[in-house]
Amino acid sequence: MEIVTAVEQVKQWSRMHRANGESIGLVPTMGYLHEGHVSLMRRARSENDQVAATIFVNPAQFGPNEDLERYPRDPEGDTAKCRDAGVDLLFMPGASEVYGPDFQTYVTVEQVSKPLCGGARPGHFRGVATVVLKLFNMFNPTVAYFGQKDYQQLQVIRTMARDLNLDVHVCGCETIREEDGLAMSSRNAYLTPDERKQAVSLYQALQEAQALYAKGESRPEKYVEVMRKRIEREPNTAVDYVKLVHAETLEDLDAVSGPVLAALAVKLGKARLIDNMLLMRTSA
Amino acid sequence: MEIVTAVEQVKQWSRMHRANGESIGLVPTMGYLHEGHVSLMRRARSENDQVAATIFVNPAQFGPNEDLERYPRDPEGDTAKCRDAGVDLLFMPGASEVYGPDFQTYVTVEQVSKPLCGGARPGHFRGVATVVLKLFNMFNPTVAYFGQKDYQQLQVIRTMARDLNLDVHVCGCETIREEDGLAMSSRNAYLTPDERKQAVSLYQALQEAQALYAKGESRPEKYVEVMRKRIEREPNTAVDYVKLVHAETLEDLDAVSGPVLAALAVKLGKARLIDNMLLMRTSA
Numbered sequence: 001m002e003i004v005t006a007v008e009q010v011k012q013w014s015r016m017h018r019a020n021g022e023s024i025g026l027v028p029t030m031g032y033l034h035e036g037h038v039s040l041m042r043r044a045r046s047e048n049d050q051v052a053a054t055i056f057v058n059p060a061q062f063g064p065n066e067d068l069e070r071y072p073r074d075p076e077g078d079t080a081k082c083r084d085a086g087v088d089l090l091f092m093p094g095a096s097e098v099y100g101p102d103f104q105t106y107v108t109v110e111q112v113s114k115p116l117c118g119g120a121r122p123g124h125f126r127g128v129a130t131v132v133l134k135l136f137n138m139f140n141p142t143v144a145y146f147g148q149k150d151y152q153q154l155q156v157i158r159t160m161a162r163d164l165n166l167d168v169h170v171c172g173c174e175t176i177r178e179e180d181g182l183a184m185s186s187r188n189a190y191l192t193p194d195e196r197k198q199a200v201s202l203y204q205a206l207q208e209a210q211a212l213y214a215k216g217e218s219r220p221e222k223y224v225e226v227m228r229k230r231i232e233r234e235p236n237t238a239v240d241y242v243k244l245v246h247a248e249t250l251e252d253l254d255a256v257s258g259p260v261l262a263a264l265a266v267k268l269g270k271a272r273l274i275d276n277m278l279l280m281r282t283s284a
Numbered sequence: 285m286e287i288v289t290a291v292e293q294v295k296q297w298s299r300m301h302r303a304n305g306e307s308i309g310l311v312p313t314m315g316y317l318h319e320g321h322v323s324l325m326r327r328a329r330s331e332n333d334q335v336a337a338t339i340f341v342n343p344a345q346f347g348p349n350e351d352l353e354r355y356p357r358d359p360e361g362d363t364a365k366c367r368d369a370g371v372d373l374l375f376m377p378g379a380s381e382v383y384g385p386d387f388q389t390y391v392t393v394e395q396v397s398k399p400l401c402g403g404a405r406p407g408h409f410r411g412v413a414t415v416v417l418k419l420f421n422m423f424n425p426t427v428a429y430f431g432q433k434d435y436q437q438l439q440v441i442r443t444m445a446r447d448l449n450l451d452v453h454v455c456g457c458e459t460i461r462e463e464d465g466l467a468m469s470s471r472n473a474y475l476t477p478d479e480r481k482q483a484v485s486l487y488q489a490l491q492e493a494q495a496l497y498a499k500g501e502s503r504p505e506k507y508v509e510v511m512r513k514r515i516e517r518e519p520n521t522a523v524d525y526v527k528l529v530h531a532e533t534l535e536d537l538d539a540v541s542g543p544v545l546a547a548l549a550v551k552l553g554k555a556r557l558i559d560n561m562l563l564m565r566t567s568a
Binding site for chain 2: 007011100102103104105106107108109110111112129133134137138159160162163164165166167
């Protein structure tokens, strides 16, 4: 595995392999890798000639009072995990390599950035779309892999790829969960042992929504009530949002029909955790 | 010359030629072609294996009270001019081929979009940057050619290319002028014969700025005064702006030093005309 820190090295690597007719699978991450990230790399490995991963804690997607400074980092452990997963090129740039001193160009995906996390995190998806487009332009990947845990992020990137006529295939991959169901996230590292136990309520709330859906419940407010109740049973949780939305537009539903997403964001101590579930007619 | 209207045809054409190792020169236009556009195509022809041109009156770069509906069009004449200039592929899409029904992704280049035309035309450069990035993604050009008459547009596109790590080389080409010095523009078609005569005042004002610069004048306000006076001598002109700015940032100057641009926008009857000149120590 080659490790590079300069954009120009990435471009040269990509040009060489694309000129050879090879496919490139790209896995962009912010590091502090867990089994969710690793599963994306393994999938990229199985589907492409070349696999690239990036580790970059992107300042542009953090708000002024968010956790940019204390976001967990583990470059050595991450490097080993990438190597084990079969990554060919690992890009670990510094912030100034990605954002030059006069940087001033941003990509905004309007509608799908607004609901859900868009409310509490203004500018977040602008930062995500911008850095992902930059990475796409550096790597020119055939396929790029993202986890469904960040469902809204995935929709933002899919919409950007469609609207800007990008050639990359954006692949959304299943959320990887701990044994008790908690979605894997680098931010789980913020949880105290007590908070960690309570965090399972996010997944359980989503399962209760799935059970309601399987029974044919049609009132969105009923889902929200049940999910919110499950989460608020835990003493340290503070709901940011609990929503039932259209799975593509992410807009609120008047009635439950079509593809439906249950989505939530919950503060638990120092962590703000998100999770979601696409509801299915038959329990998955 | 092949004429296509679908994005997918463009992508196939581009993939085929780039896979052959051929270079592609791209000339994006809004049509109603004049000698300025044609000079870009000829330059593209001389520097590339394949030459593509686009004719698309881009709704995203027009404000609600601007001239989108009455913008001059001449598809037959344009087609002949492209053929004569040696264009290989001409892309003439309809608006719905470029902007799908849920289109919602925009590129904003912040600082350089704000001064000059940015004030009178909010959203204009957002529309320009967005459509140009889409065309770059469709054509994957080696070089893209733009006229310096639209100097701020050129700076916006150059900044976007740098910030988003694009591989295309953005080439700014000399303004082509009528015999009396009026910069060629599709919007010159709006001028009555009387207004056409008065329009030469824009070029003459720039020449007077150049003469001041050659003499070593250091006060920006002096340039503005002289240019404004020359334009306002004509009875039908209304100055939108007359400015002396830094040639890269386009910001106002405290004193005349470094690369300097004289730039102006003037309303003349139904036309809003722009022109500019990079000032040189020795008269060009």
